[in-house]
Amino acid sequence: xxTTTTSKIEYLPRSRRRTLVIIALAGYPVAVAxxxxxxxxxxxxxxxxxxxxxLLLLTLAPLTVxxxxxxxxxxxxxxxxxxRDLALRQQAYALSHRVLTxxxxxxxxxxxxxxxxxxxxxxxxxxxxxxxxxxIVYLPAxxxxxxxxxxxxxxxxx
Amino acid sequence: xPDTQRRVHNRLAVLRTERGLxxxxxxxxxxxxxxxxxxxERGDYNPSLELALTIAELFRLPIEAIFSLKPMTPLxxxxxxxxxxxxx
Numbered sequence: 155x156x157t158t159t160t161s162k163i164e165y166l167p168r169s170r171r172r173t174l175v176i177i178a179l180a181g182y183p184v185a186v187a188x189x190x191x192x193x194x195x196x197x198x199x200x201x202x203x204x205x206x207x208x209l210l211l212l213t214l215a216p217l218t219v220x221x222x223x224x225x226x227x228x229x230x231x232x233x234x235x236x237x238r239d240l241a242l243r244q245q246a247y248a249l250s251h252r253v254l255t256x257x258x259x260x261x262x263x264x265x266x267x268x269x270x271x272x273x274x275x276x277x278x279x280x281x282x283x284x285x286x287x288x289x290i291v292y293l294p295a296x297x298x299x300x301x302x303x304x305x306x307x308x309x310x311x312x
Numbered sequence: 313x314p315d316t317q318r319r320v321h322n323r324l325a326v327l328r329t330e331r332g333l334x335x336x337x338x339x340x341x342x343x344x345x346x347x348x349x350x351x352x353e354r355g356d357y358n359p360s361l362e363l364a365l366t367i368a369e370l371f372r373l374p375i376e377a378i379f380s381l382k383p384m385t386p387l388x389x390x391x392x393x394x395x396x397x398x399x400x
Contacts, residue, residue: 236344238357309350 163223164308171223171302174216178299181213182291186284217295224301246301254296317358322379325353326387327371342366 166174185206192202225231227239228246235243269275328338328349335353339346342363351357359367359379368375 234343234345236348237360237363238348238351239345241357306351306356308347309354309356 163219166219166223166302167307168305171220171305174220175299175303178213178217178220178295179292181209181216182288185209185213217291217299220302221295221298224298224305228297228301242301242305243297245304246297249300249304250296253300254293318381319355320358320379320381321355321384322352323384323387324349324367324378327373327378328353331371338370341370 188209189202189206192205195202224246227235227243265275275281328335333341335349336346339349342349344363348357352359364375364379368378371378
């Protein structure tokens with residue numbers, strides 16, 4: 155990514171960053187749910203796949219931007235992290251933990267309600283891969299997304 | 313800055329401008345990122361005690377002349393404030 159693009163990402167206002175984080179977090183579950191719902195329709199398989207990929211692409215773009223916004227500070231690759239960066243990183247990790255806890259409790263509760271309502275959950279590649287993909291993509295990105303969420307707008311240069 | 317944290321008011325922007333320093337120059341002297349100076353000036357980040365003391369040392373001023381828990385009055389007002397009338 156060019157320096158100009160990186161600089162633009164660095165100066166994204168918080169309102170825009172928060173919108174990107176919401177799209178990034180909600181996009182994948184929406185795409186998977188849409189795929190599951192469309193599978194039972196008479197729509198052409200390739201059209202369903204195209205729609206799914208489009209939704210994924212719309213999710214990946216904000217996910218990448220949000221991730222790049224904070225990556226250098228989360229993984230410590232930025233040459234000099236000062237005390238504010240370190241404090242912010244700590245807050246981002248704490249918020250990530252809270253968000254992850256809420257997601258896991260919600261997922262467990264939904265599964266429990268689904269199973270106690272007389273349904274069966276067959277664990278195979280088709281049901282497991284959406285969860286596996288979520289873990290692979292979102293778990294490493296979550297602290298960066300949270301940092302992008304919490305940091306206030308950068309002061310104007312002076 | 314977490315919402316529960318009390319705001320620390322400061323005169324950093326005035327002092328920095330008075331000494332003709334840019335945020336980048338001041339940040340380099342303090343060994344921090346220049347954005348952090350902006351966040352401190354805006355009151356969005358409360359510096360650690362170590363950083364506050366380093367700033368005070370750099371400006372050769374007592375720490376309470378730069379940072380305060382109460383909103384700060386303009387420096388000129390403090391310098392030219394009339395002393396309280398002496399009791400008779």
